[in-house]
Amino acid sequence: MRWRRLHRGRPMSDPNHATQNVFDGTVQFPVLILRQDALTNNLAEMRGFCADNDVTLAPHCKTHLSPELWRMQQEWGAEIATVATVAQAAALFEHGVRRILIANEVVDRAGLRAMSDMRREDPGFQISMLVDSIEAVTLIERILEEVAADLPPLPVLVELGARGLRSGARTLEEVIEVATAASATRVLDLVGVEGYEGVFGKLSGAERDRAIDAYLDSGVVAVRELIDRGLVEAPAIATFGGSRFYPAVVERVRGALSPSEATVILRSGCYLTHDHGTYAASHADVPSRVGKPRLSPGMEVWGVVLSLPEPGLAIAGVGKRDVSYDEGMPVPLAIRRDDVVSELTGVSVTRLNDQHAFIRVSPDSVPLRIGDLIAFGISHPCTTFDKWRTAYIVDEDYSVESVAHTLFH
Incomplete structure (x- = not known):
């Protein structure tokens, strides 16, 4: 009917x-x-921005969770798909995506088992995730010893947080402690540092810009400290950059860390479609000495x-x-x-x-x-x-x- x-x-x-x-x-x-005209413009602009500044793009695909749009981004230079959950990773895996960053902690048995099953199904599949506490590392280690003992170590990044805000280790000392714990396991492979400067987005003007700069500078210190201590191999991964303040990541992180020290990865998810509201306003408002895409x-x-x-x-x-x-x-x-x-x-x-x-x-x-x-x-x-x-x-x-x-x- x-x-x-x-x-x-x-x-x-x-x-x-x-x-x-x-x-x-x-x-x-x-x-x-x-x-289509806007998508093509934004894809070209972001590809040029990343190439000009020697950064890698891993767009946050939880924005659209669309295989067609991911393939479009990949054709224009995106190398890794970022997601927020194991379910999102599994959805993209089923559609052929083979390099995924879960920009989140995964500490439940079902989630870690699902990640292990995907890695087992395709040995070429690359997936990584975050850790931010010794307690989480201990729990993940115990589960992976049971469900993934036959697999290579799972790549992880220490998440750098900010006091009073979202997840992530709060201090350099905590970052080092978590990194040390992860490096001591047989089932985890520490590859770098992750952060999200967008947590400061509710601040405004100079206060916001100072907070973001200080946060990103602390990320640079953390990357160098982990390299110097032999906890991570250089070039380490340094991944920051939501959809609002990624020019600051280029300026403060890429500008400080040489390519031999770190591969800098941006994770903007909303650049593809942009919008007529919050991102349009913040894109115009964010200062940048490294330029920014014309979205x-x-x-x-x-x-x-x-x-x-x-x-x-x-x-x-x-x-x-x-x-x-x-x-x-x-x-x-x-x-x-x-x-x-x-x-x-x-x-x-x-x-x-x-x-x-x-x-x-x-x-x-x-x-x-x-x-x-x-x-x-x-x-x-x-x-x-x-x-x-x-x-x-x-x-x-x-x-x-x-x-x-x-x-x-």
Whole structure:
């Protein structure tokens, strides 16, 4: 029956059909689209930035968790896929990804067994993870001795944290203690230091910049200390860099550590699509003496105006189940009416329900009509992607060039 084939953001017949236009009447709204021109620009910009600064790119694929988008990143120079959980690693492994960094601690038996099973299934598979305490090292060692005694040592990095914030060893002394414990085991192979300067993102201005610089400088000290103590071989891995402050990583870490001392790895996940909100603002705000990529927002969610219940208010069929809202409201960008797409100004989203957006319409805006299609830019790609299983990659006319599938469950 035809209704059984109706899926949000997917065509009514073949969900893998990739030759249509998203406005040809076969796709249900809301729909997630990615603009090919922006993706290509961002891929080229980041590849150039990394090449110019002698850093390696390991994009955080928990952003999109899409095999198609990972392959696109890989074709443009990304070498390692970063994830946050064993489940994400397993999803990418099943789609052929063979170099993965879990930028997190894994201390449960099921997770460590799954990692071991993947390594056993493909001896060429490379996977690493983080440790941040002697207690964790001891627990991991005990489990791996039981489930992975036949495998080579598992590569690990000591996570450097910051007091009062997320996980990670708090001091240089703790880093050394954890590194010493990991190096003393038979089942772990210490390869470097990891950190995430994005934990300072809630600070602002000069206070934030000073905190990030001091944190990254302490990472440099930690890498050198571990090399000098013979706990890690040079070149060690030094991996930092979320999606906001990676130019600082290049300046403070790559600028301090020679290639013979360390391979510097950035892990930005949101550069591929960028956004119209938090990352656009922070990208413009972050100072950089090493330059930064010129990124373009390439992610839109289109929805239909469903109701005009009172003057100055429109209700669109886009809500919390369709777009991110943790780092700001979606941004109305464009309107499509009578087969014409034009810029939309004078409107804003004031709040979201599960399936509805409340749009405040100013007197100087184009009057909205029921049935109008509205494009929304988003703030924070990670928490938009995880709401979708299909994203259409489109050209400037919104003709579908390809389809990206996500592996979120």
